[in-house]
Amino acid sequence: MPPSPARHTALPAAPGVGYKPQHYAQILDTPGPVRWLEIHAENYMGDGGRPLAQLRALAERFPISVHGVGLSIGGEAPLDAAHLARLEHLLGWLAPARFSEHLAWSTHDGAFLNDLLPLPYTDATLTRVVDHIDRVQEVLGRQMLLENPSSYLAFAESTWDEPAFLQEIARRSGCGLLLDVNNVFVSAVNLGFTPQSYIDAFPLDLVEELHIGGHDTDEDDHGAPLLIDSHGRAVADPVWALLDHTLARSGPKPVLIEWDTDVPDWPVLAEEARRAEEALARPRLAA
Amino acid sequence: MTQRAFHQALLDARRPVPPALTDGAGRPAGRRYAVYRNNVAVSLTEALASGFPACAALLGEANFARVAGRFLRQHPPATPVILHYGAQFPAFLDGLDGLARLPFLADVARLELALRRAYHAADAPPVAPEALAALSAPALSAARLRLAPAVQLVRAPWPIAEIRAYALGQTARKPQGGAQEVIVLRPGYDPAAHVLPARGHVFVSALQAGMALASASLQGGPGFDPTDTLALLLAHGAITRIDTGEPA
Structure with missing residues (x-):
């Protein structure tokens, strides 16, 4: 097992980005904000x-947040x-600042479906x-954060609204929350x-990380807009406004830019991070 | 509704959208459900295309999507570790009708799988290139060589290394020749496919099984000379330990 970097135990209330291997050298040379x-x-x-060699080197320089997409917490x-043992191994040697997962399911009957499915x-x-x-x-042996999903449909049987549901999960389990502002939009x-x-209804005091990312626009059967959480473009203006809100x-929290498909060159992603840095400065100016 | 019902209709577009799924206004979800169908099929097809880029190039985008669509329904990932997804893909291609034009496809897939396994294999520092030359002849014969976890062997009745390179646009030369024994080696972090000298495959397999160098050479049959294969292994950092049976 590689030696644990164990340098960074907390995420700063500052911009972060989802790491893409094509940005490795530039992140180390010119991380910008x-x-x-x-x-x-x-x-x-x-x-x-x-992959592991790069991660070890990055963890020497930056606090790391580990985001799981495979636990099927809602399964x-x-x-x-x-899979839990694999996570335990990774978190054991990496000792990241945070670990988060999704309010979703992804595995049924032994098949992993590679998508975050609704509950x-x-x-x-x-x-x-x-x-x-x-x-x-x-x-x-640590607190996890649970992320709100992006929804394309609703269940007739639901009896809770989502903010109250997440708040109650956090109250009973002691987990923290990850608020994805793009998902809310x-x-x-x-x-x-x-x-x-x-x-306004969300328990913001339990939120340890904010996420923003780009979405695509489609239509449903009735011609109503249907937004798709694609993480494949720049953050939309109304999502920046919702981040400000x-x-x-x-108050300031760690803010992550997610850009996972059609990944841009580093300067474009760094510019999104700069915009998040400006957004983070605003509430302090107002205070 | 159960996750079983949601799951079955995800992978079978002929099934109706499960009832009791709605839009925000209480109307049936309709094509909103198709977002999930699409996410599952597209994300797994993309995972296969990035794991088997030469196969994707040989089949062309539309055919690859059709083949991948059938594969992912028969063999959805068994774990969330998608970097390992597709281990059954070569055998699946073997069993597929309609690929007579590309008889080598499954073996190219085996090579691509070997390259991916090598990429994610455990690190192991190699011995110095001159380490073997330093041994006496008797010590060399009795030595057992430990090979890096990244070392992978693929044997096929086609020139798969050339077919792969041609499919990926790495060479303009049309693949020629027949059966090929290929070894994947990973000095540092970048695996590469090398064509082994004749009968090198059985020799390397014997080394991996823990045979002493002289015995492993005999596996190559009469007249087999392991020199070129050993030089290849040494030059690409594939030998990680030399056990001479003497106390170190």
């Missing part, structure tokens, strides 16, 4: 080679013990998710609610 990095846990579950089946917000789901988070936090357009009201209430 970028002060921390996020990696997807499952991309670093090989035995060795360049009906028990958690995958083998009905019911008491039964709540109990199951809390049980799974309890287990994750017990095995990993995408869900608000898709399901017809006001994104600012969602933010959030930061004005939450």
